[in-house]
Amino acid sequence: MTETHADYRLSQLDQLEAESIHIFREVAAEFERPVLMFSGGKDSIVMMRLAEKAFYPAKIPFPVLQVDTGYDFPEVLACRDNWVNRLGARLIVASVEEAIRDGVVVDDGKTSRNRLQIGTLLNALEEGGFTAAFGGGRRDEEKARAKERVYSHRDEFGQWDPKMQRPELWSLYNGRIHEGEHMRIFPISNWTELDIWHYIGREGIEIPSIYFSHQRRVFERDGMLLSESEHNPTRGNETVEERTVRFRTVGDLTLTGCVESEADTIDKIIDEIAVARVTERGATRGDDRFSEAAMEDRKKEGYF
Amino acid sequence: MSDLTKAEVAEQTREMDLLRFATAGSVDDGKSTLIGRLLLDSKSIFEDQLEAVEATSQSKGYDYTDLALLTDGLRSEREQGITIDVAYRYFATPTRKFIIADTPGHVQYTRNMVTGASTADLGLVLVDARQGLTEQSRRHAVLLSLLRVPHLVLAINKMDLVDFSQEIYERIHAEFTQFATKLNIPDLSVIPISALAGDNVVNRSENMAWYSGPTLMHHLEHVHVASDRDLQDVRFPVQYVVRPKSDEHHDYRGYGGMVAGGVLKPGDEVVVLPSGMTSKIAGIDLFDQEVTEAFPPMSVTVRLEDDVDVSRGDMIARVNNAPKPSQDIDAMICWMTNEPLRPRQKLAIKHTTRTARALVKDIQYRLDVNTLHRDQETKELGLNEIGRVQLRTTVPLLCDPYSKNRTTGSFILIDEATGVTVGAGMINSGS
Numbered sequence: 148m149t150e151t152h153a154d155y156r157l158s159q160l161d162q163l164e165a166e167s168i169h170i171f172r173e174v175a176a177e178f179e180r181p182v183l184m185f186s187g188g189k190d191s192i193v194m195m196r197l198a199e200k201a202f203y204p205a206k207i208p209f210p211v212l213q214v215d216t217g218y219d220f221p222e223v224l225a226c227r228d229n230w231v232n233r234l235g236a237r238l239i240v241a242s243v244e245e246a247i248r249d250g251v252v253v254d255d256g257k258t259s260r261n262r263l264q265i266g267t268l269l270n271a272l273e274e275g276g277f278t279a280a281f282g283g284g285r286r287d288e289e290k291a292r293a294k295e296r297v298y299s300h301r302d303e304f305g306q307w308d309p310k311m312q313r314p315e316l317w318s319l320y321n322g323r324i325h326e327g328e329h330m331r332i333f334p335i336s337n338w339t340e341l342d343i344w345h346y347i348g349r350e351g352i353e354i355p356s357i358y359f360s361h362q363r364r365v366f367e368r369d370g371m372l373l374s375e376s377e378h379n380p381t382r383g384n385e386t387v388e389e390r391t392v393r394f395r396t397v398g399d400l401t402l403t404g405c406v407e408s409e410a411d412t413i414d415k416i417i418d419e420i421a422v423a424r425v426t427e428r429g430a431t432r433g434d435d436r437f438s439e440a441a442m443e444d445r446k447k448e449g450y451f
Numbered sequence: 452m453s454d455l456t457k458a459e460v461a462e463q464t465r466e467m468d469l470l471r472f473a474t475a476g477s478v479d480d481g482k483s484t485l486i487g488r489l490l491l492d493s494k495s496i497f498e499d500q501l502e503a504v505e506a507t508s509q510s511k512g513y514d515y516t517d518l519a520l521l522t523d524g525l526r527s528e529r530e531q532g533i534t535i536d537v538a539y540r541y542f543a544t545p546t547r548k549f550i551i552a553d554t555p556g557h558v559q560y561t562r563n564m565v566t567g568a569s570t571a572d573l574g575l576v577l578v579d580a581r582q583g584l585t586e587q588s589r590r591h592a593v594l595l596s597l598l599r600v601p602h603l604v605l606a607i608n609k610m611d612l613v614d615f616s617q618e619i620y621e622r623i624h625a626e627f628t629q630f631a632t633k634l635n636i637p638d639l640s641v642i643p644i645s646a647l648a649g650d651n652v653v654n655r656s657e658n659m660a661w662y663s664g665p666t667l668m669h670h671l672e673h674v675h676v677a678s679d680r681d682l683q684d685v686r687f688p689v690q691y692v693v694r695p696k697s698d699e700h701h702d703y704r705g706y707g708g709m710v711a712g713g714v715l716k717p718g719d720e721v722v723v724l725p726s727g728m729t730s731k732i733a734g735i736d737l738f739d740q741e742v743t744e745a746f747p748p749m750s751v752t753v754r755l756e757d758d759v760d761v762s763r764g765d766m767i768a769r770v771n772n773a774p775k776p777s778q779d780i781d782a783m784i785c786w787m788t789n790e791p792l793r794p795r796q797k798l799a800i801k802h803t804t805r806t807a808r809a810l811v812k813d814i815q816y817r818l819d820v821n822t823l824h825r826d827q828e829t830k831e832l833g834l835n836e837i838g839r840v841q842l843r844t845t846v847p848l849l850c851d852p853y854s855k856n857r858t859t860g861s862f863i864l865i866d867e868a869t870g871v872t873v874g875a876g877m878i879n880s881g882s
Contacts, residue, residue, distance in 0.1 A: 155714065155746045156677045159469035159548040168750035169709045172691040176763050176804070200738040201750075204703055205695035286539045293538040312536065313872045314562050314787055316569040318709070319801050319863045323870030337550055339541050 160345060163338055164197065169318060170297060170334040171201035171281070177322045178279040178330070181209040182239070182272070187223035188397040190283030190335060192354050193343055195230050197334060198281075210237040212275070214268050216260040217244045218378045218399045226355040241271035260399040269305040272329060279322070279330045287339045297336050303327040341420060348413040357394045360411040364389050371404030467543065470676060473552040473567040473600065475591035476577030481608045484517075485577065485646035486540060486553055489668065492653040495542035537563045546672050561820075561835035562787040564591065565875055568598040569861070572676045575604045580613045580643070583623050586821050589630060593820045596634035597783060597837065597877065599857055601679045603631075604640045606667060611645040615658040633823055635854075638674070642667050680747045685713030685721070686774070686851070686859050687767040688803035693752050705736060705752035706761055711803065711858035712851075713769070715745045715753065723759055724766045724849045725776045730757040747858075764805035766849040766859075774859060776847030780809070782876040783818070783853075784832065784840045788866070791831040792840070792874065800844060800876075802862035808845045809864065815839040839879070853877035 157165070174181050183198060185191045198207045211231055231238045243263050247254045252266035272280055286293045296315045301307060313321055324330055335343075347354055364375040366385045373379060375387045379401040392405040393416075410416045476482035490496045508517045540551040552567030554560070568574060574595035578588045588605075595603055605627050613619045624641045631639060642651060643662055650656035653668040665673070691707040715721075719732045735745050736752040745751045753767060761767075768774065786792045792811060800809040817829040817838040825839075832838045853860030864874035 154677065155680075155682055156468060157746075157749065158466050162469050162748060165709060165748050165750040168707075169690070172707050172750070173804075176691045201707070202691075202693060203736075203738050203752075204697070204700040205693050206697075287541045290538075293540065294536045309536065314566045314875070315872075316566050316863055316875045317858065317861045318570075319861065321801065321863060321865055321870070321872045323799075323865055325870060337539065337541070339543075339548075341543070342548075 160342060160349070163335075163342060164200070164346070166318070166337065167197045167334040168201040170320070170332065171198050173320055174279050174281070174322070174332050175202070175208050180275070180277050181279040181281065181332075182212045182275060182277040183207070183209055183236075183281045184268070184283075185211045185213045185227060186283065186397065187213065187219065187227050187355060188283065189343055189347060189354050189358060190285065190338075192226070192230065192352060193335060193338070193346055194281060194283045195234065196346075196350055196352055199234055206235050209281075210239050210275075212239045212241060212271060212277075212280070214264045214271065215240050215242045215244070216264060216399050217242065218260050218376075218401050220355065220357055220374075220394075220397065220400050222357045223355045223397050226353060229353060239271065239275065241267050243267045246270060259402055261402060264399075265305075272305070277329060278324060279332050281332045281334060283335060284331075284333045285338050285340070285343075286336050295333065295336070297333050298322060299331040299333065300324070301329050301331055305329070307331075341417070344413060344417050344420060348417065355397060357397065357405075358416065360391055360393045360408050360415075362389055363392050363405065365392060365405060372406065373402075373404055374400055376400055467545070467547050468677070469548050469550065470573060470671060470674070471550045471552065471571050472573040472575055472671065473554055473564070473571035473595070474575045474577070475554055475564055475567075475595070476588075476608075480577040480579050481646045482553070482577050485606070485608065485644070485652065486551060488646050488649060488652050489549075489551075490540065490542050492649065492668070493542045493544055536560075537567045544668070544672055549671065561590075561594065561837075562785065562875075564594050565598060565785045565787075568595050568600050569857075569875065571595075571598070571600045572679060573602040573604065573671070573674060574600040575606060577606050577608050578623065580607050580609045580616075580619055580623070583619075584626050584630070588627075590820045592627070592631065592634060592636070593823065596636055597785075599635065599853060599877075602638045602640075602674050602676070603636045604642060604667070604670060607641065607643045608646050610643045610650060610656075610659065611648050615643075615650075615656070617659070617661040620659075620662070640664065640670055642670065681712040681856050682714055682746060683712070684772050684851070684856065685715055685719075685767070685769045686711040686856060687715060687753060688805070688849075688859070689761055689763055689765045689767065690804045692762060703754075704758075705754045706767070707750070707752045708767075708804070709750045710745050710747045712747060712856050713772075715751075715767075716743065717741075720770050721755070721767050722770045722773050723755075723761050724768060724773060725847050726760065726765070728757075728759040729770055730755040730759050732756075764803075766803065768849075774849050774851050776849055778844045778847050779812075780842040780844060780848060780850070780862075780876075781879045782840055782842065782862070783837060783879065784864070784877075785837045785875045786832040786834060786873065787875065788871065788873040789834050790873075791833045792838075793831045797867070798873070799865040799867050800842070800848075800862050801865065802848045802850060803859060805846070805848060807848070808867075809842045810844075812841040812843050815841065840876075842876075850878050852880055 246252045246267040251270045252263045284292055296312055298320045364387050365372045366381050366387045393408040394405045410419045474482055538553045542549050554564045554567035576588055576591045607623050620643045644651040651666045655666055687708050689706045689708050693705040693707050695703050717732050717734050722729050733754040733756045735742050794811050796811045798809050800807050816825040816827045817836055851859040860878045862876045863872050866873045
């Protein structure tokens with residue numbers, strides 16, 4: 148038996164966990180076909196853990212959906228497989244390559260894989276008939292997300308309308324949707340980056356190895372360190388060299404930069420983050436840099 | 452706040468507690484500047500965010516860094532220079548993590564304020580020292596009181612523009628205290644600040660030696676919130692029935708939910724509502740661990756000794772302390788949509804984990820949130836109006852007065868045709 152706190156005070160991390168579990172259960176109870184969107188990043192790993200806890204000892208009552216950009220880090224896919232196998236969950240992979248081949252999205256050679264993901268994702272949600280899709284978005288990530296609800300309504304086109312958001316009060320979530328619409332659900336809305344890391348440390352759960360310091364052949368582009376890859380040929384005078392790095396976010400490897408770091412344990416990562424002076428997106432996400440309102444635009448189109 | 456590094460802050464993140472607070476103020480009261488100041492002075496703002504804001508300030512021709520730009524997230528807000536929706540912000544000090552529900556102050560967005568206040572432990576109302584109390588600041592206090600936010604802070608801002616005058620502070624303080632006697636505010640603090648210059652926000656003001664109270668940050672860090680929750684009356688709304696049906700856990704049957712009140716312990720005699728069947732708690736599970744007790748706001752799975760029929764929407768309470776199931780609900784309702792609420796209207800109602808339909812039987816009065824006048828002539832409630840309403844529900848609700856329990860005393864109303872949340876209710880009583 149585990150003793151709880153004698154003064155009936157719950158630490159903030161326990162409160163966040165309790166809130167997230169509540170949201171997972173609410174969705175599983177009220178929606179016909181939920182699905183968990185899994186990006187392979189640390190936030191989706193925490194989501195998997197919370198889902199596991201919400202329904203234990205039963206299996207999680209919904210499948211896991213991953214959008215395969217074709218440019219994913221192999222370490223991330225390996226970690227995904229370990230998680231899915233351990234939980235005994237059903238994995239659905241929606242491939243951007245296939246979506247291009249089937250004409251679902253158009254690769255004009257200029258659009259990033261992250262943007263092509265949107266069409267691929269929406270198509271996969273539609274094909275699966277999913278009415279609720281869990282995402283690992285956090286409100287501390289970005290200004291547009293700070294205003295998004297836990298239950299975020301999407302119309303038949305998968306679009307988010309920031310001015311038509313439903314009020315969300317107490318812990319009473321409104322899951323009503325019409326035919327063809329769906330709800331994005333963000334159970335870790337109130338977690339910060341630091342909370343995520345503390346939780347991963349506390350739970351002792353597996354995350355992709357690229358989050359930890361390692362040797363990697365990288366080159367510099369637009370002030371970011373990108374991984375050498377066949378998908379990402381170097382241009383002009385870009386030179387590849389081996390450095391000691393780690394990734395702070397996980398995404399399309401042609402766009403996701405790494406940072407030089409010696410942090411090879413969770414504790415060291417937490418120390419590093421605690422003194423970091425640049426937000427994780429600002430440091431390493433090429434796709435958010437194009438304009439100040441970049442995220443808002445992609446969200447309206449149906450981005451995670 | 453002391454001069455701890457972010458690394459030291461990080462070390463304590465795990466065990467620190469949580470304060471949720473809602474901010475309210477008019478467009479010009481300096482609310483966004485204050486939040487920017489709290490984020491900046493608690494080192495919660497990163498270099499790239501600050502740089503972006505500095506660049507924007509410069510391009511707009513300001514000669515100072517407009518901290519309000521840190522929080523105005525949506526493009527239309529930046530264009531109009533106002534905040535149009537509830538935004539959530541996060542910062543932490545060595546003792547606490549804070550979640551700010553930042554709500555807009557202007558008239559047409561009462562619903563956002565109610566939304567932000569619904570989960571808040573503390574409400575922060577800002578007034579401009581030059582203006583004193585306005586209709587809007589009174590309305591904000593009324594709403595916070597109605598939503599039973601247990602702690603209220605009145606921050607008198609822009610003290611630098613009134614020469615840090617003690618007299619002005621005292622006058623606004625007295626006027627507000629007088630007004631607050633009509634409200635339900637268990638704990639009130641009045642703090643003179645300058646959000647722009649930082650006086651009494653994190654650091655004590657050298658310009659207001661006459662003020663002996665805490666700084667705003669000190670108050671936020673130390674206000675006692677753990678005892679605000681009801682630990683006496685056991686309320687456990689059943690949310691989800693956990694039945695693995697696997698070989699390993701063949702006979703497992705547990706009831707998942709979030710504790711809404713009281714302390715549950717294995718061995719406790721309990722009653723399941725609305726059936727009235729009684730049993731004992733066999734065990735309480737938190738993932739793969741058994742715990743000795745569960746209290747709000749823990750999410751746990753409760754197992755009962757007897758194989759009684761329990762499903763989502765039921766409630767587990769104590770045999771001698773259970774809410775009375777009721778289909779007739781008397782509540783204060785905040786109406787949140789353009790089409791008015793009228794008698795005979797039918798709506799969906801969601802209360803704890805129970806969803807039903809509700810019929811509007813009567814609108815008793817509309818509350819003027821500026822004067823507290825009760826208009827009994829009213830026949831409907833318009834957008835952003837609040838009134839006392841009688842409802843009849845299709846199934847009994849297992850409810851408590853909102854003043855006793857904010858979880859079992861609240862509900863939302865949903866338009867069945869559009870699916871939109873159109874009202875928020877706070878129960879006076881069920882009968």
